[in-house]
Amino acid sequence: MEKFKEYLQHHTNLSNEQFSILSNYLKTSKVKKQTLLLNQGEICSHSFFVEEGLLRLYSISDAGKEHIIQFAPENWIVTDRSSTFFNQPSEFIIDSIEDSKVVHISGEFMQKASEINAGFNQYFEKLLHNHIRHIQHRLSFLLGANAEQRYMDFIKLYPDLSLRVPQLMIASYLGITPESLSRVRKELANKNFKNF
Amino acid sequence: MEKFKEYLQHHTNLSNEQFSILSNYLKTSKVKKQTLLLNQGEICSHSFFVEEGLLRLYSISDAGKEHIIQFAPENWIVTDRSSTFFNQPSEFIIDSIEDSKVVHISGEFMQKASEINAGFNQYFEKLLHNHIRHIQHRLSFLLGANAEQRYMDFIKLYPDLSLRVPQLMIASYLGITPESLSRVRKELANKNFKNF
DNA sequence: CGCGTGATTGAAACCCTTCAAGTTTAGTGG
DNA sequence: CCACTAAACTTGAAGGGTTTCAATCACGCG
Numbered sequence: 001m002e003k004f005k006e007y008l009q010h011h012t013n014l015s016n017e018q019f020s021i022l023s024n025y026l027k028t029s030k031v032k033k034q035t036l037l038l039n040q041g042e043i044c045s046h047s048f049f050v051e052e053g054l055l056r057l058y059s060i061s062d063a064g065k066e067h068i069i070q071f072a073p074e075n076w077i078v079t080d081r082s083s084t085f086f087n088q089p090s091e092f093i094i095d096s097i098e099d100s101k102v103v104h105i106s107g108e109f110m111q112k113a114s115e116i117n118a119g120f121n122q123y124f125e126k127l128l129h130n131h132i133r134h135i136q137h138r139l140s141f142l143l144g145a146n147a148e149q150r151y152m153d154f155i156k157l158y159p160d161l162s163l164r165v166p167q168l169m170i171a172s173y174l175g176i177t178p179e180s181l182s183r184v185r186k187e188l189a190n191k192n193f194k195n196f
Numbered sequence: 197m198e199k200f201k202e203y204l205q206h207h208t209n210l211s212n213e214q215f216s217i218l219s220n221y222l223k224t225s226k227v228k229k230q231t232l233l234l235n236q237g238e239i240c241s242h243s244f245f246v247e248e249g250l251l252r253l254y255s256i257s258d259a260g261k262e263h264i265i266q267f268a269p270e271n272w273i274v275t276d277r278s279s280t281f282f283n284q285p286s287e288f289i290i291d292s293i294e295d296s297k298v299v300h301i302s303g304e305f306m307q308k309a310s311e312i313n314a315g316f317n318q319y320f321e322k323l324l325h326n327h328i329r330h331i332q333h334r335l336s337f338l339l340g341a342n343a344e345q346r347y348m349d350f351i352k353l354y355p356d357l358s359l360r361v362p363q364l365m366i367a368s369y370l371g372i373t374p375e376s377l378s379r380v381r382k383e384l385a386n387k388n389f390k391n392f
Numbered sequence: 393c394g395c396g397t398g399a400t401t402g403a404a405a406c407c408c409t410t411c412a413a414g415t416t417t418a419g420t421g422g
Numbered sequence: 423c424c425a426c427t428a429a430a431c432t433t434g435a436a437g438g439g440t441t442t443c444a445a446t447c448a449c450g451c452g
Contacts, residue, residue, distance in 0.1 A: 059336045067339040069332060082329035085322070091333075126281070128324055133278035135331050136265060140255045142338045143263040143371040147440075167399065175339040180440055182400055343408070363431065376408055378432055 001028050003051040004103045007075055012119040022116065025109035031096050038080065038094035043087060046104045047079035048072070053100025054164060058172070059092050068173040069135075071097075071161055077105070077127065097165060142175060147184050150174040197224050199247040200299045203271055208315040218312065221305035227292050234276065234290035239283060242300045243275035244268070249296025250360060254368070255288050264369040265331075267293075267357055273301070273323065293361060338371060344380050346370040 001023060008014050014022075028051070031037070038044050040060065048055060055072040057080070069092065072078035083090035084107065096102075113120045141153055151174060155162045162170065167185075168178040176184075197219060204210050210218075224247070227233070234240050236256065244251060251268040253276065265288065268274035279286035280303065292298075309316045337349055347370060351358045358366065363381075364374040372380075 061336070061340045063340070065340055067336045069335060081325055082332070085325040086329075128328070129277055129281040132324070132328060132331070133282075135328070135335060136278070139265060139331060139335060139338070140257070140263045142335070143368075144257045144259070144261055166397095168397095172339075177441060178399075179401085179442080183440090186400080362429095364429095373409060374431075375410080375433085379408090382432085 001026055001051070001103050003075070004049045007049070011123050012117060014113075014117050014120070018116050022109055022113055025106045025112060027104040027106075029102055029104065031100050031102060033096055033099050035096045035100075036093070037096065037102070038090060038092070040091060040093050041089045042083075044080040044083035044090045046106055047077050047084075047110075048094065049077050049103040049105060050074055051101040051103060053096060053098040053102070054161075055094055055096050055100060055102070056169065057092050057094050066169075066172050067175070068169055071158065071165065071173070073158075073161060073164070079105075081128075081131075097169065147174070147176045147180050148187065150176070151181065151184050151188075197222055197247070197299050199271070200245045203245070207319050208313060210309075210313050210316070214312050218305055218309055221302045221308060223300040223302075225298055225300065227296050227298060229292055229295050231292045231296075232289070233292065233298070234286060234288070236287060236289050237285045238279075240276040240279035240286045240288075242302055243273050243280075243306075244290065245273050245299040245301060246270055247297040247299060249292060249294040249298070250357075251290055251292050251296060251298070252365065253288050253290050262365075262368050263371070264365055267354065267361065267369070269354075269357060269360070275301075277324075277327075293365065343370070343372045343376050344383065346372070347377065347380050347384075 004026070005019050005023075008019065031053075037048055037055065038046075050072050052074060054074075055076075055078050056068055057070040057072070057078050058066050058068040060066055070078060078094060080090040080092045080094070082088065083092075110124070114124075141150065145153065151170075154170060154174060165173075167181055171178040171181040174181065200222070201215050201219075204215065227249075233244055233251065234242075246268050248270060250270075251272075251274050252264055253266040253268070253274050254262050254264040256262055266274060274290060276286045276288045276290070278284065279288075306320070310320075337346065341349065347366075350366060350370060361369075363377055367374040367377040370377065
């Protein structure tokens with residue numbers, strides 16, 4: 001959990017000793033591609049910090065289609081806050097897209113951390129606000145942009161992910177079909193945006 | 197600001213005295229329909245509690261189209277948290293759809309309130325999580341639902357608003373054109389959902 | 393090597409938008 | 423309170439973007 005420690009110390013003033021106390025409430029695991037970390041209907045009791053690899057958060061509609069809410073590559077935290085906070089079954093699923101190394105952050109960790117270190121709450125409040133800012137931006141984009149604009153926005157936001165994530169998952173994130181995405185990419189290539 | 201006081205005391209254990217101290221950091225105003233409360237580019241220094249009437253939060257795209265992010269009828273709080281928290285110019289606009297009575301909640305109010313009353317932070321954290329839950333639900337809906345499904349979801353969520361809000365604003369909220377919404381409503385009427 | 397999944401491509405269908413005209417509603421001033 | 427004007431809503435026809443379905447190609451994994 002070295003990377004997670006670095007991450008925390010970069011954003012808060014957590015000391016080595018404080019971290020080693022808190023680490024009792026952490027667990028790391030290596031998971032293969034396509035491993036389920038949170039299932040629909042479960043209560044989300046942990047947050048997941050990605051040290052290596054790539055996770056995703058998504059829902060499945062009544063029609064059986066996947067709607068990807070969020071990707072989480074290295075140094076991202078992913079969780080269903082609503083489920084944790086309101087202690088309700090999650091409507092979302094978290095699983096791994098690549099073989100990954102994940103830190104499981106328990107509720108106890110969060111609690112102890114905010115007792116031990118004042119800057120901790122502050123940082124997690126910042127994360128919350130960042131999260132809201134991000135999905136609000138995405139909302140206003142989904143309301144107005146067509147397939148090409150959405151894809152351009154995606155590669156701007158996640159330059160490296162556009163190569164790592166299978167296209168059908170990018171399509172699901174953008175709210176279009178894989179076929180449409182394929183055509184959009186072809187279009188863009190013709191316009192000499194061959195870099196993407 | 198009687199309604200706001202009721203609202204707060206319903207959700208926290210704020211005493212009358214505490215509220216009267218805090219009320220120094222509040223301002224109420226009556227605004228006519230179509231009054232601007234927060235303009236694009238401004239830093240959002242206040243939250244707005246709606247005692248009467250109806251506000252909206254929206255952005256304007258490069259193409260000049262309005263994308264409504266949120267409606268705020270009676271007893272709702274609306275603000276651009278990102279702008280407040282990160283002290284950055286807002287990309288959103290807040291204005292009134294109806295003649296409204298609004299409480300302006302200053303940053304000082306928030307600060308003092310959390311000093312005076314412990315339950316306060318807790319409640320506002322709950323609001324934050326509720327907000328995230330709400331826009332995440334909307335995200336997964338925008339990703340997969342067609343015009344009719346979106347409208348049905350809207351009237352389920354805001355039964356009273358579907359009558360108060362002009363259709364072109366509902367259309368903007370749903371990410372469709374007013375013409376499409378008009379047709380969807382006609383379709384639904386034919387299917388005997390005449391109640392809406 | 394072969395199988396299966398993902399990516400591509402084509403053609404047809406569909407949903408939604410756009411544009412334009414007509415109708416209704418709401419707001420304003422006499 | 424009515425008349426007038428502007429804005430909102432409705433409706434139609436045409437067009438565009440996206441989806442759907444189906445077939446083919448490419449690639450990675452067992």
